[in-house]
Every structure is written in structure tokens, then in C-alpha cells.
Amino acid sequence: MADPRSVEGLKQALQRLPGVGPKSAQRMAFHLLERDREGAHQIGEAIRQALSRVNHCNRCNNFSESALCPICSSSKRESGILCVVETPADLEAIEQAGIYHGMYFVLMGHLSPLDNIGPDQLAIEQLIKLVDAGEVKEAILATNLTLEGQATGDFLLDLLQSKLISVTRLARGLPMGGELEYMDSGTLHQAFSDRRSV
Numbered sequence: 001m002a003d004p005r006s007v008e009g010l011k012q013a014l015q016r017l018p019g020v021g022p023k024s025a026q027r028m029a030f031h032l033l034e035r036d037r038e039g040a041h042q043i044g045e046a047i048r049q050a051l052s053r054v055n056h057c058n059r060c061n062n063f064s065e066s067a068l069c070p071i072c073s074s075s076k077r078e079s080g081i082l083c084v085v086e087t088p089a090d091l092e093a094i095e096q097a098g099i100y101h102g103m104y105f106v107l108m109g110h111l112s113p114l115d116n117i118g119p120d121q122l123a124i125e126q127l128i129k130l131v132d133a134g135e136v137k138e139a140i141l142a143t144n145l146t147l148e149g150q151a152t153g154d155f156l157l158d159l160l161q162s163k164l165i166s167v168t169r170l171a172r173g174l175p176m177g178g179e180l181e182y183m184d185s186g187t188l189h190q191a192f193s194d195r196r197s198v
């Protein structure tokens with residue numbers, strides 16, 4: 001018997017999540033409908049709430065519920081230094097390692113010509129505006145050590161080098177292909193302390 005249309009719709013919707021194929025989507029849909037309707041309500045409500053409240057910080061482009069995120073509004077951070085990362089997950093990894101006390105800029109991705117992601121699809125213009133405002137003196141390009149991440153770093157280097165006193169990149173002692181998100185604090189600490197001027 002074919003699935004009722006709403007079950008099919010739920011499965012299709014769940015498949016939009018990264019890493020979820022038809023089988024897992026089906027398992028999740030059946031689980032929510034049969035075993036955990038309360039959980040399903042909770043998920044629905046959490047998604048609705050996040051969608052209506054979460055936007056981007058005006059300064060660093062990270063997710064934020066207010067115009068300025070807690071890091072950008074903190075008086076305890078060094079405002080002259082800017083660490084540019086690809087994703088909010090990379091920022092979290094650096095914060096959790098407790099190795100850095102400056103500001104951030106979150107690109108929300110990396111350049112990827114094959115996926116039609118060019119500078120216009122990332123928040124490059126916002127980054128340039130922030131740097132041109134003059135408070136930032138030094139940038140750390142902390143893009144991932146993947147091909148796309150490094151190409152994004154090269155691109156940013158060309159853009160920022162003439163505008164700042166110092167632009168550094170994370171040490172390449174890191175495993176190539178490494179994504180910051182999955183690195184332990186020790187490796188991240190090493191990458192930050194051994195970062196190179198370019």
C-alpha cells in the first residue's frame with residue numbers, strides 16, 4: 001500500500017537534512033509518528049522559533065538573535081584582531097579550545113566554483129566593509145585545510161593584505177584536509193600559536 005500523502009511529505013522534508021537518505025528519513029518519520037509525537041511537536045516548535053528569531057549578526061555574520069551577537073557586544077574581546085572562519089561550527093571549535101580572544105568573521109561557506117559559490121554568495125562585501133571601518137588591524141585567516149578552504153584563504157589574502165598591518169594563516173602542520181570543526185583543542189592551539197605571516 002502506498003504511503004498516505006502526509007507521511008510521504010514528511011519523509012521528503014526530512015531528506016533535506018544533510019546526510020539523511022530515503023531509508024533514514026523513513027525511519028525518522030515512522031518513529032516520530034508512531035513513538036514520539038511529543039518529540040515531533042518539540043522539533044516543529046524549535047524549528048519555527050529558530051527560524052523566526054535567529055538572524056545574522058550585523059558585524060561578524062554569525063547566527064544571532066540580536067543585531068550584535070554576544071561576542072561582538074562583549075567589551076572583553078580584543079577588537080583589533082579578526083579571525084575569519086568558514087562556519088559557525090568552526091567558530092565554536094575555536095571558542096571551546098579557549099585559545100583566542102579577538103573578534104570573528106563568519107563567511108558561511110567557502111568558495112566552490114563547481115557548486116556555483118563565488119564571492120557574491122559569501123559575505124565578502126560585509127567583511128570588506130568591516131575591515132574598511134578601520135578598527136581591525138590584524139586578520140587571521142582560519143579557513144579549513146581543504147582545497148576549497150585554502151583557495152578561499154588565498155582569495156581573502158589578496159583582498160585583505162593591502163588593508164591591514166598583519167594577515168596570518170593557520171600553521172600548515174595541521175593534517176591536510178582537516179576541518180577546524182573536528183580538531184581537538186591541542187591541534188587548534190598549535191595551529192594558532194604557529195600561524196604564519198603571509
Ligand SMILES: [Zn+2]
Nearest residue numbers: 057060069072
Ligand atoms: Zn557578531
